[in-house]
Amino acid sequence: xxxxxxxxxxxxxxxxxxxxxxxxxxxxxxxxxxxxxxxxxxxxxxxxxxxxxxxxxxxxxxxxxxxxxxxxxxxxxxxxxxxxxxxxxxxxxxxxxxxxxxxxxxxxxxxxxxxxxxxxxxxxxxxxxxxxxxxxxxxxxxxxxxxxxxxxxxxxxxxxxxxxxxxxxxxxxxxxxxxxxxxxxxxxxxxxxxxxxxxxxxxxxxxxxxxxxxxxxxxxxxxxxxxxxxxxxxxxxxxxxxxxxxxxxxxxxxxxxxxxxxxxxxxxxxxxxxxxxxxxxxxxxxxxxxxxxxxxxxxxxxxxxxxxxxxxxxxxxxxxxxxxxxxxxxxxxxxxxxxxxxxxxxxxxxxxxxxxxxxxxxxxxxxxxxxxxxxxxxxxxxxxxxxxxxxxxxxxxxxxxxxxxxxxxxxxxxxxxxxxxxxxxxxxxxxxxxxxxxxxxxxxxxxxxxxxxxxxxxxxxxxxxxxxxxxxxxxxxxxxxxxxxxxxxxxxxxxxxxxxxxxxxxxxxxxxxxxxxxxxxxxxxxxxxxxxxxxxxxxxxxxxxxxxxxxxxxxxxxxxxxxxxxxxxxxxxxxxxxxxxxxxxxxxxxxxxxxxxxxxxxxxxxxxxxxxxxxxxxxxxxxxxxxxxxxxxxxxxxxxxxxxxxxxxxxxxxxxxxxxxxxxxxxxxxxxxxxxxxxxxxxxxxxxxxxxxxxxxxxxxxxxxxxxxxxxxxxxxxxxxxxxxxxxxxxxxxxxxxxxxxxxxxxxxxxxxxxxxxxxxxxxxxxxxxxxxxxxxxxxxxxxxxxxxxxxxxxxxxxxxxxxxxxxxxxxxxxxxxxxxxxxxxxxxxxxxxxxxxxxxxxxxxxxxxxxxxxxxxxxx
Numbered sequence: 001x002x003x004x005x006x007x008x009x010x011x012x013x014x015x016x017x018x019x020x021x022x023x024x025x026x027x028x029x030x031x032x033x034x035x036x037x038x039x040x041x042x043x044x045x046x047x048x049x050x051x052x053x054x055x056x057x058x059x060x061x062x063x064x065x066x067x068x069x070x071x072x073x074x075x076x077x078x079x080x081x082x083x084x085x086x087x088x089x090x091x092x093x094x095x096x097x098x099x100x101x102x103x104x105x106x107x108x109x110x111x112x113x114x115x116x117x118x119x120x121x122x123x124x125x126x127x128x129x130x131x132x133x134x135x136x137x138x139x140x141x142x143x144x145x146x147x148x149x150x151x152x153x154x155x156x157x158x159x160x161x162x163x164x165x166x167x168x169x170x171x172x173x174x175x176x177x178x179x180x181x182x183x184x185x186x187x188x189x190x191x192x193x194x195x196x197x198x199x200x201x202x203x204x205x206x207x208x209x210x211x212x213x214x215x216x217x218x219x220x221x222x223x224x225x226x227x228x229x230x231x232x233x234x235x236x237x238x239x240x241x242x243x244x245x246x247x248x249x250x251x252x253x254x255x256x257x258x259x260x261x262x263x264x265x266x267x268x269x270x271x272x273x274x275x276x277x278x279x280x281x282x283x284x285x286x287x288x289x290x291x292x293x294x295x296x297x298x299x300x301x302x303x304x305x306x307x308x309x310x311x312x313x314x315x316x317x318x319x320x321x322x323x324x325x326x327x328x329x330x331x332x333x334x335x336x337x338x339x340x341x342x343x344x345x346x347x348x349x350x351x352x353x354x355x356x357x358x359x360x361x362x363x364x365x366x367x368x369x370x371x372x373x374x375x376x377x378x379x380x381x382x383x384x385x386x387x388x389x390x391x392x393x394x395x396x397x398x399x400x401x402x403x404x405x406x407x408x409x410x411x412x413x414x415x416x417x418x419x420x421x422x423x424x425x426x427x428x429x430x431x432x433x434x435x436x437x438x439x440x441x442x443x444x445x446x447x448x449x450x451x452x453x454x455x456x457x458x459x460x461x462x463x464x465x466x467x468x469x470x471x472x473x474x475x476x477x478x479x480x481x482x483x484x485x486x487x488x489x490x491x492x493x494x495x496x497x498x499x500x501x502x503x504x505x506x507x508x509x510x511x512x513x514x515x516x517x518x519x520x521x522x523x524x525x526x527x528x529x530x531x532x533x534x535x536x537x538x539x540x541x542x543x544x545x546x547x548x549x550x551x552x553x554x555x556x557x558x559x560x561x562x563x564x565x566x567x568x569x570x571x572x573x574x575x576x577x578x579x580x581x582x583x584x585x586x587x588x589x590x591x592x593x594x595x596x597x598x599x600x601x602x603x604x605x606x607x608x609x610x611x612x613x614x615x616x617x618x619x620x621x622x623x624x625x626x627x628x629x630x631x632x633x634x635x636x637x638x639x640x641x642x643x644x645x646x647x648x649x650x651x652x653x654x655x656x657x658x659x660x661x662x663x664x665x666x667x668x669x670x671x672x673x674x675x676x677x678x679x680x681x682x683x684x685x686x687x688x689x690x691x692x693x694x695x696x697x698x699x700x701x702x703x704x705x706x707x708x709x710x711x712x713x714x715x716x717x718x719x720x721x722x723x724x725x726x727x728x729x730x731x732x733x734x735x736x737x738x739x740x741x742x743x744x745x746x747x748x749x750x751x752x753x754x755x756x757x758x759x760x761x762x763x764x765x766x767x768x769x770x771x772x773x774x775x776x777x778x779x780x781x782x783x784x785x786x787x788x789x790x791x792x793x794x795x796x797x798x799x800x801x802x803x804x805x806x807x808x809x810x811x812x813x814x815x816x817x818x819x820x821x822x823x824x825x826x827x828x829x830x831x832x833x834x835x836x837x838x839x840x841x842x843x844x845x846x847x848x849x850x851x852x853x854x855x856x857x858x859x860x861x
Contacts, residue, residue: 078111160599192231210394637680693705713726715741
């Protein structure tokens with residue numbers, strides 16, 4: 001018997017079907033072990049020896065694999081065809097060897113697509129494990145561990161509020177912070193554009209002023225309204241004649257098929273997917289056999305795939321859309337390895353796969369791959385120059401005509417910043433013509449700062465700089481979000497206060513290790529290990545000999561010294577020069593003390609040197625703020641019932657109201673929709689009185705309350721909630737409105753199991769006699785006959801499901817038996833104790849050894 005090990009159960013099921021009898025296919029469910037999350041898991045003093053520990057939740061899978069391996073004559077490791085796949089195979093081999101369950105014959109097979117032909121061909125051509133790839137994995141894992149477990153403690157000790165640092169994570173965060181600095185330093189400039197609406201042969205077109213008073217007009221030439229009006233008047237007064245019509249042919253070639261990086265970028269632009277969501281969907285499409293392996297930086301397709309694509313193009317269009325020769329592509333990205341094919345469909349005759357997001361992503365992959373082998377688009381760009389009678393003023397119109405669409409008939413690559421005046425249509429016009437002038441416009445503009453990074457543009461920038469590897473981009477971006485180092489609004493990354501502070505700390509004390517060039521160079525070294533050109537321990541040694549002393553040096557500094565160094569480093573940001581020449585550090589409240597950066601329990605803040613006499617503070621994020629800050633509690637009034645003072649204060653989570661002093665003081669956050677100027681004693685008393693009881697519910701008799709919580713204003717009744725639209729509604733919502741809102745929330749909120757309408761019905765089941773239905777479930781569509789539920793494969797299209805297909809899914813699910821409940825095994829009952837005879841006391845039993853803490857799963861780079 002041959003035991004085949006893959007990563008996922010979906011992949012295992014498909015491959016076992018292809019291989020047939022004599023093969024047992026099991027899934028490892030991804031990585032089976034990792035470095036324990038504790039000091040000493042990597043020992044730099046002992047050749048970077050690593051201590052590996054199995055994941056606690058993989059014990060069941062490992063036992064199943066080991067049990068099967070003992071009865072197998074051959075072990076076939078068929079994990080993914082990349083570095084991580086090679087590492088999983090290596091881990092499986094090592095674990096089985098330690099358990100003395102490793103078969104005598106061990107083979108490694110890889111395939112780029114989960115199709116029967118690809119799998120069978122791979123099985124016929126096994127190889128040994130690639131030790132260079134395994135070394136590269138160990139080097140990367142050790143590096144990430146050493147950076148994380150050496151640098152993060154420095155952050156925790158010297159920078160309160162910081163959460164973690166990472167080899168690639170911190171450099172990616174620096175990209176976001178650097179872009180924010182560019183935006184803050186940007187000085188907007190005013191400029192004006194002069195355009196004229198023209199018409200010729202009934203076709204309108206737009207021209208713009210390119211020469212005025214004999215001088216060429218650049219973007220910023222006309223910088224004020226007075227000049228703009230003068231230029232507009234000259235254009236209005238002039239009679240313009242066509243001086244020249246220049247036509248140039250253009251050819252646009254199709255982009256190559258997707259790599260991991262370009263797929264993430266395009267899915268973000270066109271589908272609005274995050275990088276992590278794109279990779280999850282692509283993984284499912286790959287495991288279902290719909291696309292080739294999705295972690296790749298190669299842009300070339302297999303020869304047979306190119307032939308299939310050319311055939312599909314000929315069938316869909318005509319021969320003119322098929323180029324004379326197959327197209328060959330070469331990757332332009334830095335560090336591209338091109339170890340695998342580009343991402344493409346496994347079958348070019350299949351233009352659809354799956355539904356929902358799976359279907360949309362497959363459509364994108366299919367069109368991009370097919371378009372990559374289509375003919376070039378032929379266009380014609382026309383430039384029309386018009387000159388007035390004086391020869392001093394010129395207008396220009398540009399336009400573009402598609403003569404032959406070529407690949408554009410199927411696919412056009414998205415862009416981060418749209419805007420193309422050359423695509424406008426122009427009339428047929430010739431030299432000497434005098435088109436009619438309909439209107440002249442003077443439009444004011446201001447130069448714009450560079451845009452914040454979107455997921456697509458950030459991934460693109462990381463790839464250009466050679467930072468990280470495309471397969472890790474999704475997890476890196478997710479880590480920045482999870483650590484709360486960045487905020488993503490309207491798909492744009494903005495650094496948070498903590499992210500900006502961490503970046504500043506690393507730039508000041510660990511500049512080399514957040515350098516773009518250094519990080520890219522380290523990637524080159526790791527790629528040399530993959531290619532067998534460098535030893536993994538030598539790469540680690542070169543890194544560690546400089547990195548470790550630097551961390552020791554910083555750790556020895558006092559927190560006050562670190563804060564002082566950061567205060568100086570951040571001075572241009574925190575205390576920018578003022579236009580009136582006054583001291584930017586002068587306290588705006590006491591007018592005597594100097595402002596400086598301070599460290600606190602919850603992070604950095606700005607404070608006055610005259611504390612405690614002057615209590616002015618402002619948050620670190622309020623860069624260069626003038627008089628805005630917290631000068632201490634502001635008394636609003638006195639509570640008429642208790643006689644205690646009510647004050648407005650500022651805390652870690654924003655402004656709040658406080659009644660009295662000390663630990664027992666009552667507090668209430670000030671909602672964002674209550675403006676500061678409206679916050680009088682009346683509002684303060686209202687906020688402190690919450691929660692408000694609306695009254696007893698007419699059906700249950702239990703109270704309905706209104707209050708403000710973490711997610712805004714809400715109603716509550718018997719553990720059920722309904723959102724309110726504003727803070728005012730908390731105090732104004734009556735009983736009738738509250739009952740209706742709670743009822744509407746209950747109707748729209750719960751899962752309503754058993755009450756949902758089926759998406760489709762298939763008649764009666766011949767097995768159970770119940771009606772077979774297609775339902776929408778929490779984890780996707782499923783079919784049910786009342787007794788058995790069977791989830792549809794992720795890439796199956798629910799609209800195409802037939803009664804036969806539904807019954808087949810139900811039979812297959814029923815054959816597996818009921819799902820495991822996940823209950824703990826009951827401890828075996830102890831035998832009744834025999835009657836005790838008087839005897840000497842026994843020595844106390846040894847205390848059982850404490851269990852090892854399970855290894856945490858691998859952190860992002």
